[in-house]
Amino acid sequence: METAKPRTTALKVPLSTYRIVQIILAVIFAGYLIWRIYQVFFVEAVYGPDTWMRFTIAGLILGGVYSLIAIGYTLVYGILFMINFAHGEVMMIGAFGGYFTFEALRAIPASTATNPDTNFLNAHPTISVILAFLIGMSLSSTSGFFLEKIAYRPLRGAPRLVPLISAIGASIFLQNAAQLLFGAQRRDYANPDALARGIGFEIPVGEGIVVLTYTGVLTFVLSIVIMIVLYFLVQRTRLGRSMRAVAENKPVAALMGIDVDQVISRTFIISGALAGAGGVMWGIHLGLVFFFVGFIPGIKAFTAAVLGGIGNIPGAMLGGMFLGIVESIGPAILGLNFQLKDVIAFAILVLVLIFRPTGIMGEVLTEEKI
Amino acid sequence: MAFLEVHDVHTYYGNIHALKGISLTVERGEIVTLIGGNGAGKTTTLRTICGLLKPRRGKVILDGEDLADFKTHQIVYKGVAMVPEGRGVFARLTVEENLDLGAYSRNDRATYASDLERVFGLFPRLKERRKQVAGTLSGGEQQMLAIGRALMAHPRILLLDEPSMGLAPILVEGIFDTIKDINREGTTILLVEQNALMALSIASRGYVLQTGQIVLQDSAENLQANEMVQKAYLGIE
Numbered sequence: 001m002e003t004a005k006p007r008t009t010a011l012k013v014p015l016s017t018y019r020i021v022q023i024i025l026a027v028i029f030a031g032y033l034i035w036r037i038y039q040v041f042f043v044e045a046v047y048g049p050d051t052w053m054r055f056t057i058a059g060l061i062l063g064g065v066y067s068l069i070a071i072g073y074t075l076v077y078g079i080l081f082m083i084n085f086a087h088g089e090v091m092m093i094g095a096f097g098g099y100f101t102f103e104a105l106r107a108i109p110a111s112t113a114t115n116p117d118t119n120f121l122n123a124h125p126t127i128s129v130i131l132a133f134l135i136g137m138s139l140s141s142t143s144g145f146f147l148e149k150i151a152y153r154p155l156r157g158a159p160r161l162v163p164l165i166s167a168i169g170a171s172i173f174l175q176n177a178a179q180l181l182f183g184a185q186r187r188d189y190a191n192p193d194a195l196a197r198g199i200g201f202e203i204p205v206g207e208g209i210v211v212l213t214y215t216g217v218l219t220f221v222l223s224i225v226i227m228i229v230l231y232f233l234v235q236r237t238r239l240g241r242s243m244r245a246v247a248e249n250k251p252v253a254a255l256m257g258i259d260v261d262q263v264i265s266r267t268f269i270i271s272g273a274l275a276g277a278g279g280v281m282w283g284i285h286l287g288l289v290f291f292f293v294g295f296i297p298g299i300k301a302f303t304a305a306v307l308g309g310i311g312n313i314p315g316a317m318l319g320g321m322f323l324g325i326v327e328s329i330g331p332a333i334l335g336l337n338f339q340l341k342d343v344i345a346f347a348i349l350v351l352v353l354i355f356r357p358t359g360i361m362g363e364v365l366t367e368e369k370i
Numbered sequence: 371m372a373f374l375e376v377h378d379v380h381t382y383y384g385n386i387h388a389l390k391g392i393s394l395t396v397e398r399g400e401i402v403t404l405i406g407g408n409g410a411g412k413t414t415t416l417r418t419i420c421g422l423l424k425p426r427r428g429k430v431i432l433d434g435e436d437l438a439d440f441k442t443h444q445i446v447y448k449g450v451a452m453v454p455e456g457r458g459v460f461a462r463l464t465v466e467e468n469l470d471l472g473a474y475s476r477n478d479r480a481t482y483a484s485d486l487e488r489v490f491g492l493f494p495r496l497k498e499r500r501k502q503v504a505g506t507l508s509g510g511e512q513q514m515l516a517i518g519r520a521l522m523a524h525p526r527i528l529l530l531d532e533p534s535m536g537l538a539p540i541l542v543e544g545i546f547d548t549i550k551d552i553n554r555e556g557t558t559i560l561l562v563e564q565n566a567l568m569a570l571s572i573a574s575r576g577y578v579l580q581t582g583q584i585v586l587q588d589s590a591e592n593l594q595a596n597e598m599v600q601k602a603y604l605g606i607e
Contacts, residue, residue: 238474245460245471251422252458257446257475257523 022355029351033333040333047332050208055329061216061285063324064223068278069301070308070316071230072144072271078247078311079267082160085167086147087275088298089174093143094276095189095283095293096182097136102128102190125192129218129284137276143174144272145265153261171298178291186290189283191215197287219281226277227317230270234313243267247311296342300327303349309359318360323348371434373398373558374419374527379428381411381418388414390582391428396527396560401553403561403569403590405603406579412562413455415579416529419560420452421445432527446475449526453533455562457516461505465496468504468515472522481524489518492548510541517548527558534565546572566603570594578603 040046047055069091076084105128108120121128151170155163191197200213234240245253246263254260282297283289304323308315323345330344331337352359372395381389389411396402404412417423419430421442430437437445451472460468469489473482490497493514499507504515513533520528530549534542542565550572553559563569570576570590578586578599586596593599 241463241467241471242474244463244467248460248462249458251442252454252460253471254422254442255420255446255452255454255458256471256519257443258471259441259443 026355036333036335040335044335048206048208050205050210051332052329053203053205053210055332056325057210057212057216059325059328060321061220061324062328063321064220065278065281065285065297065320066301066304066324067317067320068223068226068274068281069297070304070320071227071313072275073302073305074308074311074313074316075243075267075271077305078313079243079264080152080163082152082163083167083302083310084147084152084268084271085164085298085302086151086170086174087271087301088294088296089171089178090140090144090147090272090294091275091279091282091298092178092289092291092294093174094136094140094272094279095289096178096279097139097276098132098280098283099187099189099289101132101135102192105131106190121190121192122194125194128192129195132284133222133277133280136280137273140276140279141269141272144268144275147272148265148268153264175291175295182291184291186288189287189289191284191287195284197285213285215285219285222277223281226274230274231313233270239263239266300342300345303345303352305359306349306357307352307359309361312359312361315359315361322360371431372396373433374560375429375431376415376419377429377431379415379418379425379430381414381423381425383414383423388582389418389425392418392579392582392584393428394577394584394587396558398558399553399556400575401549401559401561401573403563403566403573403576404579405563405566405569405576405593405599407564407602409581410579411582412579413531414582416452416531416560416562419529420450443475446523449524450529451520451523451525451527452529453513453516453520453531455531455535457509457512459504459507459512459515459519462503464501464503465507465515466500468519469496469500469522472519475523485522485524489521492521492551493518509536510538510545513537513541513545514548517545517552521552521557525557527560528552530559530561532562532564534563534568542568566599 069087072087072090073084076082076087102121105121106119110118110120110123112118112123147170151166152163155166195214195218197215198211198213200211200216203210203212234243242253242258242263243266245256245258246260250260253263278297279294282293300323301320304319305316306319307323308317308319326348327341327345331341334344336344374396376392376394379389379392380387392411392415394402404415406412414423418425421437421440432448432450435448437448440448460471463471469486473485476482495511496514496518499511504512507515517530517533533545533549537545546568549559549561561569561573570593573590576588576590576593577584578593586593586599588596
């Protein structure tokens, strides 16, 4: 009864005025971009290879974090066809989880062979970082789980705009709750000394030296590892198969014996864990945590998810990486102030929505998903 | 007591009174068919039995147990499998993943391999295409997959919703032969069909539905001979 009957559509869609305007705009934009690239590399040549490398590395690191958060948007969208706008706040909770883990471990006295009077954080940096990630991820998972139970599940049958508004409400609620609990001040993420920000491998490139920070390496490598684990989870496990089945057709998934509500809960738990990892990385690498810290990366990751094709997991991974790099080399290429990088990210969101709303890897939206 | 008993069921879509007191029984080992035109309530009856729709009034009793308080996935664990209308294969999953999901409700992986062989025995085409994404299969192959997937659950009762829909006549015969084979192996079958001729040829009993009510019930032979059935559903003047 609900199965989508194939719609008969005209085979040839005539070029509408809208489409022509789109194409003209795209050509103008592409031309400008090529001209700028030519200018920057061959005429102005302000930046040496070391600077470009710095931009790219920064972009990849940031991209890894965006990807992790973007996957959360995409997983939830794939299953519920709603944008979980509170996802950035779930990440913020994870960032706080890591922050307080570090603070607590710093308060525990410990002694090592070289330094008899130190604390647990600096004596055992590896364990500390692992603990920070575990606690951050589990807090985010828990909040994702309750977010779905409280804010979305009661609205399961409602029109699609309703859970979206509930998501925005949940986002505002979580921000304010965090502000109430932890205060409004920006806090310094106090990493273990071995993982202090700014230090790292020094690679000579051209005339300069590029510092590949330890925090950056940790962030990038860990985000790739988590994405690989997630890919196997979705493709190879029973839970992954049931998630894909629920994403495709809920009544039929139930007819297989799959508890659809449980799968939805678990999806929120998984996407929460990814956001939590992203939050801890954000704190460790960029060093700041406060109640509003999830908002911008949340929207950026949403952009990344749309860019890759919302609902598509590899798309979210690619979209995140792409956005990270574009954001970091974009201002240089366009000759803009570097503080305008957010503008570039959101301009991309607008452009994608205008020119290719299904994203890079997105499939054509079927009727049931619209 | 009958294996499956549907007792005076009333089901609504919002305000639309779709089933107006359906009662039917299916005995163990039987093939029972529900025939009727579009919108008669055949699919609604099946969806009510497996819990996708909840009746506002009436009872569905499986093997002596009232199903009212169970959700669809729990009812599946009780031995009900349905081949939904329009097949409902997971188009983005491979044939093998689809079959694997069919066995989702079975905890014993021991019989998995032999179940898979049984399905591939019934439908050799699926074996050839096991690594293929289900969306790329032809309609007939998708129907085979949908039936095979339901069999992977080892159902005690198999609900089939319009297995002949959209298939070439030659394929329809093959599918119906397979349904008969499945029944002979001991699975009870409730078959919903618009193709009344085919359905009555393999069923032992049948019910005729019209606008949410059962208007006629009899053995398959008697229904085939019935003048009203002949006129309305068999195309015999």
